[in-house]
Amino acid sequence: MSHRTDDLVADLATTLPSATIEAIVLQHFGIHGVVRDQLNSERDQVVVFDDVAGSTRVVKVSHAAERLDFVDLESRVAWWAHGVDPGLPVALPSPTVDGAWHAVADGRLVRVFDHLPGRASVDGATLQSATVKEYGATVARLARATRGFFHPAADRRLLWHVESRHQVAATTGAIDDASGRQLVEEAFSGFEHRVAPLWRGMRAQVVHADLTLDNLLLDSRGSICGITDFGDLTHTTLVADIAAALASVGSTRTGRHLFRAIALFLDGYTSVTPLEPTERVALVDALAVRLAITVTLSASRSVGGLHNAEYLRSWDAGAWSMLRQLRDASYDELARAFGYAPAVSDTTALVARRHAVFGSALAPLTYDEPLHLESGDGATLLDVDGRRYIDAYNNVPVVGHAHPRVADAIADQARLLSTNLRYLHPTAIELAERLVASMPEELGLDTVLYLNSGSEATDLAWRIASAATGNTGALVTDFAYHGVTTATTALSPEQWRGGWTPDHVETFAAPRGSTPDVTSMDDAVRRLAARGHQPAALFVDCTYTSDGILVPGKSYHADLQDAARRVGARVVADEVQAGFGRTGEHLWSFVGAGLTPDVVTLGKPMGNGHPVAAVIARRADVEALAAETEFFSTYAGGPVAAAAALRVLDVIDDEGLLQHAAAMGARLRSRLVAQGHPAIREVRGRGLLLGVELDGVSPAAVRDGARRGGVLIGTTGRHDHVLKIRPPLVVTEEQIDRIAAVILDAANRYEG
Numbered sequence: 214m215s216h217r218t219d220d221l222v223a224d225l226a227t228t229l230p231s232a233t234i235e236a237i238v239l240q241h242f243g244i245h246g247v248v249r250d251q252l253n254s255e256r257d258q259v260v261v262f263d264d265v266a267g268s269t270r271v272v273k274v275s276h277a278a279e280r281l282d283f284v285d286l287e288s289r290v291a292w293w294a295h296g297v298d299p300g301l302p303v304a305l306p307s308p309t310v311d312g313a314w315h316a317v318a319d320g321r322l323v324r325v326f327d328h329l330p331g332r333a334s335v336d337g338a339t340l341q342s343a344t345v346k347e348y349g350a351t352v353a354r355l356a357r358a359t360r361g362f363f364h365p366a367a368d369r370r371l372l373w374h375v376e377s378r379h380q381v382a383a384t385t386g387a388i389d390d391a392s393g394r395q396l397v398e399e400a401f402s403g404f405e406h407r408v409a410p411l412w413r414g415m416r417a418q419v420v421h422a423d424l425t426l427d428n429l430l431l432d433s434r435g436s437i438c439g440i441t442d443f444g445d446l447t448h449t450t451l452v453a454d455i456a457a458a459l460a461s462v463g464s465t466r467t468g469r470h471l472f473r474a475i476a477l478f479l480d481g482y483t484s485v486t487p488l489e490p491t492e493r494v495a496l497v498d499a500l501a502v503r504l505a506i507t508v509t510l511s512a513s514r515s516v517g518g519l520h521n522a523e524y525l526r527s528w529d530a531g532a533w534s535m536l537r538q539l540r541d542a543s544y545d546e547l548a549r550a551f552g553y554a555p556a557v558s559d560t561t562a563l564v565a566r567r568h569a570v571f572g573s574a575l576a577p578l579t580y581d582e583p584l585h586l587e588s589g590d591g592a593t594l595l596d597v598d599g600r601r602y603i604d605a606y607n608n609v610p611v612v613g614h615a616h617p618r619v620a621d622a623i624a625d626q627a628r629l630l631s632t633n634l635r636y637l638h639p640t641a642i643e644l645a646e647r648l649v650a651s652m653p654e655e656l657g658l659d660t661v662l663y664l665n666s667g668s669e670a671t672d673l674a675w676r677i678a679s680a681a682t683g684n685t686g687a688l689v690t691d692f693a694y695h696g697v698t699t700a701t702t703a704l705s706p707e708q709w710r711g712g713w714t715p716d717h718v719e720t721f722a723a724p725r726g727s728t729p730d731v732t733s734m735d736d737a738v739r740r741l742a743a744r745g746h747q748p749a750a751l752f753v754d755c756t757y758t759s760d761g762i763l764v765p766g767k768s769y770h771a772d773l774q775d776a777a778r779r780v781g782a783r784v785v786a787d788e789v790q791a792g793f794g795r796t797g798e799h800l801w802s803f804v805g806a807g808l809t810p811d812v813v814t815l816g817k818p819m820g821n822g823h824p825v826a827a828v829i830a831r832r833a834d835v836e837a838l839a840a841e842t843e844f845f846s847t848y849a850g851g852p853v854a855a856a857a858a859l860r861v862l863d864v865i866d867d868e869g870l871l872q873h874a875a876a877m878g879a880r881l882r883s884r885l886v887a888q889g890h891p892a893i894r895e896v897r898g899r900g901l902l903l904g905v906e907l908d909g910v911s912p913a914a915v916r917d918g919a920r921r922g923g924v925l926i927g928t929t930g931r932h933d934h935v936l937k938i939r940p941p942l943v944v945t946e947e948q949i950d951r952i953a954a955v956i957l958d959a960a961n962r963y964e965g
């Protein structure tokens with residue numbers, strides 16, 4: 214490794230006279246001109262040079278000890294970055310008359326750069342928000358432009374680099390003030406504890422490593438128009454590169470202004486290069502170390518009385534101030550600025566806050582001892598105390614919690630565009646085409662409308678059926694749930710509280726028992742007629758989830774829909790709960806159930822958690838609605854929602870989840886019935902939606918007992934008398950076996 218840390222003590226003050234520089238530039242670069250001005254530089258002699266043709270140049274005379282390979286590195290990287298991203302205003306070295314990027318004269322390495330217009334060393338506190346963001350984006354663009362660059366000298370280390378911290382940390386004794394010394398030592402040791410172990414695993418490459426406001430030029434509108442000085446360039450982490458810039462952007466800011474500037478800078482950076490969660494967290498400590506190095510070097514150089522000590526001291530006040538502010542900031546302040554997860558709230562306090570702010574209309578928390586979750590993966594959930602659960606309850610994350618492909622699709626599309634369907638965009642159209650193609654062709658379901666929730670989908674299905682039939686009544690099973698809007702609450706007897714019964718809705722008995730028939734529905738039709746309503750729609754969730762999870766034979770559905778159609782009703786398959794492969798083998802539960810719907814509603818699992826829902830119907834029926842109203846819902850089917858739903862379909866296909874759901878469902882059922890456990894009266898359902906009817910055991914006690922065993926299940930049915938099991942379709946064999954074992958164990962414990 215090429216260490217170049219001797220510059221702490223070397224006095225590099227010798228400068229060349231202007232006349233010498235002018236002669237060198239003429240001889241080696243063929244440029245005739247005069248030195249106008251000297252610029253500030255830590256190690257080198259940098260001058261402004263006017264050529265006779267009227268152009269201004271910057272001539273950089275490296276210090277006497279400069280290595281040729283380092284100068285070569287800096288020249289090559291500038292041209293490399295320019296080649297990758299020509300829009301980056303990088304200061305480029307001019308060639309010599311011999312075609313080299315530097316000349317060797319008087320024992321010095323001399324380079325000539327175009328002089329970039331603009332103001333340098335602007336006070337960070339005066340930057341507009343837009344410039345702070347642009348600054349972040351520029352740091353990211355430059356790093357992206359040098360991502361593929363390699364040079365054997367790029368492993369050089371300067372004292373400024375985070376990698377040199379041990380050497381600098383050994384000199385903190387030069388800091389007079391004891392409290393300041395302690396602050397700096399804390400910064401070094403905090404980094405050592407929290408970040409150093411992760412450092413080698415972070416993204417690293419050749420980066421500028423010193424893109425401070427001293428090395429940026431701004432035009433009169435405050436836009437970045439120049440990037441100079443690759444003198445600190447090295448191979449290190451992206452985090453180190455960002456920290457160097459943040460140290461500069463924040464150096465004269467305090468309080469809210471500081472943290473706001475950090476957040477805006479990172480917005481700009483991540484608009485080009487997203488950060489990994491570890492990088493965001495490491496950034497605070499890396500920034501603190503960068504600042505600690507700054508003030509320590511300044512103190513030790515003052516002690517040494519070196520020529521550039523004053524130059525270094527110019528950064529002191531800002532660095533000290535930022536160091537203190539970082540130390541004193543609350544976790545949540547840092548989390549907001551650096552964009553990482555806020556602190557985990559205390560569970561008890563959160564319960565109280567939940568109640569205070571939501572009131573009692575919102576459904577209560579699921580367990581007496583609430584589940585306070587942090588993350589998920591596949592069919593696994595993790596709570597804030599690090600406890601793992603197998604999720605055997607949630608049907609929404611159908612392809613698994615936090616599926617990377619779906620999460621990436623959402624994030625990628627959100628980074629690009631999120632608008633509405635009044636603008637032309639392919640994702641919603643492609644999705645609609647795929648949904649149409651997924652329906653049995655003979656049904657003629659050719660038209661798609663998007664919504665944001667299952668309730669809205671059922672609501673719209675109701676409007677379509679009403680418009681298409683001109684009728685006013687609805688038929689639903691006796692404990693159905695179809696949604697939360699006014700129209701769909703009316704379709705949801707499960708939610709009819711306090712004896713309320715809507716006039717236009719009638720219920721019929723859900724198909725319980727071995728030979729259910731449809732006479733109950735015929736009766737319901739008669740009751741509706743007596744109140745002056747012809748049915749517009751029959752709503753069926755083919756898995757009867759809220760009715761207790763039922764599996765009538767195909768002939769039941771054939772009879773049911775015939776009876777409905779005889780009285781002019783449309784048949785609506787509500788696939789919000791049971792769609793997207795839940796029942797195994799087929800994407801849609803109505804296929805295996807023998808129902809041939811006129812309208813299909815989709816929701817919950819459609820975006821694996823991202824809100825997206827749809828209605829699929831026949832064109833003529835949708836046109837009947839169109840004659841009454843124009844349909845548009847702002848978010849519905851927007852590019853992000855559609856991207857999520859497209860990926861869900863892809864993953865179901867690529868991971869073979871329809872077959873997997875069927876196999877896992879069969880495995881779970883056989884595990885549950887294998888022992889002939891007396892508490893298990895019946896296991897019903899299809900695919901990975903199973904209902905377990907218990908005997909002599911409280912389902913709620915089993916549900917809560919299973920949770921203590923690390924398995925999440927629910928209860929359903931009019932009396933909550935049935936265990937509801939519906940894990941994400943990616944559940945594994947081992948997890949299925951564990952689910953069965955935990956449920957059986959809980960049934961043993963809570964028997965009688």
Ligand code: PMP
Nearest residue numbers: 666667668694695696754789790
């Ligand atoms: N229909 C059925 C069959 C459902 O299970 C649900 C939700 N449980 C809905 C409609 C309503 O969906 P959402 O909660 O997304 O509005």
